[in-house]
Amino acid sequence: MSRGACATIHAQALTTNLARVRELAPNSRIWAAIKADAYGHGAIDAARALRDADGFALASLGEARQLRDAGVEKPLILLEGTVDIEQARQAIELDCATVVHQADQLAQLESLGPRVQQQPLWLKVDTGMHRLGVAPDVAAEYWQRLSALSDHPVGLLSHFAAADDLDPTATEAQLAAFERAERGIDNAPVSLANSAGILAWPQSHRDWVRPGIMLYGASPGFDKTGLDLGLAPAMTVTAPVIAIREVPAGDRVGYGGRWRAERPSRIATIAMGYGDGYPRHAPDGTPVWLGGQRVPLAGKVSMDMLTVDVTDLPKVQLGESAELWGAHLSVDEVAQQMGTVGYELLTRVSSRVPRQWRHLD
Numbered sequence: 001m002s003r004g005a006c007a008t009i010h011a012q013a014l015t016t017n018l019a020r021v022r023e024l025a026p027n028s029r030i031w032a033a034i035k036a037d038a039y040g041h042g043a044i045d046a047a048r049a050l051r052d053a054d055g056f057a058l059a060s061l062g063e064a065r066q067l068r069d070a071g072v073e074k075p076l077i078l079l080e081g082t083v084d085i086e087q088a089r090q091a092i093e094l095d096c097a098t099v100v101h102q103a104d105q106l107a108q109l110e111s112l113g114p115r116v117q118q119q120p121l122w123l124k125v126d127t128g129m130h131r132l133g134v135a136p137d138v139a140a141e142y143w144q145r146l147s148a149l150s151d152h153p154v155g156l157l158s159h160f161a162a163a164d165d166l167d168p169t170a171t172e173a174q175l176a177a178f179e180r181a182e183r184g185i186d187n188a189p190v191s192l193a194n195s196a197g198i199l200a201w202p203q204s205h206r207d208w209v210r211p212g213i214m215l216y217g218a219s220p221g222f223d224k225t226g227l228d229l230g231l232a233p234a235m236t237v238t239a240p241v242i243a244i245r246e247v248p249a250g251d252r253v254g255y256g257g258r259w260r261a262e263r264p265s266r267i268a269t270i271a272m273g274y275g276d277g278y279p280r281h282a283p284d285g286t287p288v289w290l291g292g293q294r295v296p297l298a299g300k301v302s303m304d305m306l307t308v309d310v311t312d313l314p315k316v317q318l319g320e321s322a323e324l325w326g327a328h329l330s331v332d333e334v335a336q337q338m339g340t341v342g343y344e345l346l347t348r349v350s351s352r353v354p355r356q357w358r359h360l361d
């Protein structure tokens with residue numbers, strides 16, 4: 001039995017947001033990022049809603065296996081590549097493109113020899129993020145060696161660290177570094193843009209774009225919410241009010257008594273806590289949508305519950321549904337209040353919260 005908390009997911013929102021990516025990058029193919037269980041939404045259902053994408057971008061072989069087992073036949077790419085030769089072998093078996101970002105991955109593929117011929121390969125170049133990738137000045141050498149292994153044209157890929165930054169300097173430097181990497185390489189498919197790149201850097205669209213967060217209707221940054229950017233929120237998280245009580249002025253609410261009633265107050269307790277993925281560090285005042293308006297979090301989030309101040313809300317009913325984020329309250333606004341990003345809230349919703357997909361077909 002569920003405790004009443006639920007994440008409702010609208011397939012139509014994903015389809016609409018994907019169409020938006022097509023509009024923004026009409027000449028590019030699309031790797032839809034459905035890693036991390038489609039940012040917490042559920043990878044198999046997301047693959048179905050995003051069937052017009054050209055392929056799916058993943059973080060692990062386990063995710064690739066899950067999709068293949070579910071009958072997904074589209075191109076798949078492992079964004080961080082494989083960690084050892086056994087994984088490299090399995091990626092080939094699963095017909096999954098892989099990213100090579102360091103020397104030992106190249107060595108493993110070379111030792112697998114002819115088996116690699118049918119596998120699409122992408123070389124990752126470090127253009128300044130300094131997380132993964134080979135340096136621009138050795139890219140051509142790596143690319144030649146990979147091209148000797150695979151019958152497919154070997155792709156060239158990099159990732160932006162700050163494409164959502166209003167200051168363009170860092171991204172311009174990354175684009176310049178990528179240009180250096182491309183010298184001596186002909187006809188490689190190129191992929192650079194994440195959601196922020198798609199929205200703000202049209203010159204980065206190239207052959208393949210890699211949207212993630214915007215497909216789910218949340219914002220990659222720019223101090224804007226997904227709604228501000230014209231995206232449709234896919235996930236709405238709700239939980240019922242399970243208690244309502246009157247608290248005298250001066251009394252405190254919740255663990256440690258962090259919140260203190262400055263006036264006679266009414267407190268509603270909602271069946272959503274950090275065990276469901278709602279962050280414990282959420283400060284007092286974080287908005288929750290209840291009775292058609294925003295009400296402020298009052299007191300520390302518990303494992304199974306949180307409390308909100310509904311003194312200014314004339315009517316609250318037991319069992320009434322509160323929205324933690326979603327259609328009425330942007331996940332980006334809530335995240336910003338908590339000092340985090342929509343990405344983290346979406347991917348943290350725990351398995352205790354059932355995902356209810358609304359498909360159109």
Ligand SMILES: *Cc1c(COP(=O)(O)O)cnc(C)c1O
Pocket residue numbers: 033035079159193194195196210211212213214220
């Ligand atoms: C996750 C990821 C993306 C998608 O990024 P968003 O900011 O969610 O659009 C693109 N590329 C790589 C390499 C990633 O790891």
